[in-house]
Amino acid sequence: MSNLNAYVYLIVAVILGTASNAFAKSAQGFTILIPSILTAITIVGCMFTLSLVMKSISVGVTYASFAGLCIIATSVVGVLKFNQIPNFTTIIGLLLIITGVLIVNLLGNTE
Template sequence: MKPLFGYLFLAVGISCGIAANSFAKISEGFSKLSPSVLCIAFMFVTMFCIAKAMHALPVGFAYATYSGLTVTGVVLFALLKFNQVPNIYGLIGIILIIIGVVMVNYLGRLN
């Protein structure tokens, strides 16, 4: 598989990971049926896409990018949907996560 397809699968996996985590919150501890089913379905798609991405991309890069951008996306979702504004330490942490993802992808290439 070409790296471009790996990045496409990674993007879909990140999007589905954000959706799955968002539905986990909306499901209120899996007490609501529809959001619970959607959360589980999105997690299946997420894991499938991440596995396909790791077939074309190095495992460390794929998982670091997935985890960092998913965490950042969930924080943005919480900000927009639930008005949960992180404090200064949370903002610094998110900025450091984004810097880490950029560093891993652009500066941390394997030989």
């Protein structure tokens, strides 16, 4: 698999991971059936696509990229869907996460 395909799968994993986080919030401690089922399905899909990414990109870079991007995407969902506005300090932290993901992917060793 080419690195381009791996990064496409990584984006799919981030989307599924972010969706699972949103569904988990809506499941209210897994007490509501449909969001609970959707959480499980999206987590399994997320892990499957991450396993495909790891065929081409090292596990450390894959997971660092996935975690960072998923944190950012989940924060955006929190703002848009749940009206959870981050404070200034949180925004600085999120910017540092973005910086870290960029450094790992652009300057780090991906072998």
